[in-house]
Amino acid sequence: MTNTYNNVYINDTITIAGPYEAKGPLGSYFDKSYKDLYFGEKAWELAEIKMLTNCIEMLLDKIKMKNNKIDALISGDLLNQNISSNFTAAKLGIPMIGIYAACSTSTLGLIIASNMINSGVAKNIICSVSSHNCTSEKQFRQPVEYGGPKPKRATFTVTGAASALVSSKKSKIKITSSTLGTVVDAGIKDAFHMGAVMAPAAAKTIYTHLINTKTKPSDYDLILTGDLGRYGKDILKDYMKEEYNMELNNLDDSACMIYDINNQEVYAGGSGPACIPLVTYGYILDKMKKGKLKKVLMVATGSLHSQASVNLKQTIPAVSHAICLEATL
């Protein structure tokens, strides 16, 4: 489903990064960063909740709005029962829509918010996501202190939280269109190789968006995928060429941008729901506001597996949602 919008804007954003991300090449673009992974809490899950709460409170401060002026909070994360988002919502007292689309949660949130604002049912919506390296390692992989070797195709979950205020009030960043993706199962069972799992879903969403909005890849200054990693990015380029006969020359992947992938120990790159919004809200929007980029297609990708589905040797489905941002300078 592709929608176009006339009056939906991203007014303000806040990004909070963990220590590893702050040391990366985009470190200076984040609003705040933590020096360790506990943030003064006793457990990582509590740390993630604190980070997300802190992120939304900083956004409310920045836009000088009270909680009761916000019509809805659309938030998601990776933890079971979305506890980071739900516990945050419990502290903030804003009507809550909890969503789960794995690492594509950020754009799914923006799509829901844009549709609500465009149709006039809501005025101000905060979209937020969070992920924490240690909570996801614990939930999806192995204990954090366990050092069993990982393959080069594995990814490193981003620690961070990002939130954005979406409203009909004019700003420099306009959301012009979006495409809600379909869940695609490409037959990959390897939970380490999430780039390969998600590339066909990203390709399908990009293709659908381009066809439905009657645009070509060259109409965009940048097509930014979520967290395919350095190998997944190459797979996507080849897949686009073979399946849809389309060249993606202006493609970049936030997994490869958030870390210095040659010098930081992150295997194929970053992953997690916070990956693409940290890069977009921190770095890309800054470039758009300075006029260096005009039209950006933000394509977040999510791998929809659980530990049980992997143990049951099921192939992994993936989903991808796209949102088009334009600078109104």
Added chain:
Amino acid sequence: MEKIKYQKLVDKHTPKENILLNALIGFIVGGFLGVVGEVLVELYSYYLHIPSKDASVFMIVTLIFIGCFLTALGFFDNLVKFAKCGLIVPITGFAHAMMSAALEYRKEGFVTGLGANMFKLAGSVILFGVVSAYVFGLLRIILIG
């Protein structure tokens, strides 16, 4: 695209692991750990005046303690990342797997967290170790008597 064709495309872009190098590092480090174990056995039996059968139990306990202690100090995972199977296959790997799970779940309580999850990784080793010991013990009785 067909799934087989896509798998080929994926394989083209999937990085190869350095199996030979990893095996070599594992062989050398694992072998070195074997030497350390042997030295410990000799030392224990010499200084404590115990038979080497008892001394090897002391050696195993020592290595388990070192594995657990370094895991708790937080840098054994980096050693394992480098040495790979050189530290995972020996008893240190078992200790590391158990200790890392214990550290991870300690905060969820002694019974519901630590107790229930400590053997998350190492549980299979214990279970199938006991099962195979039983099977081979039975075989030995049947064949040799």
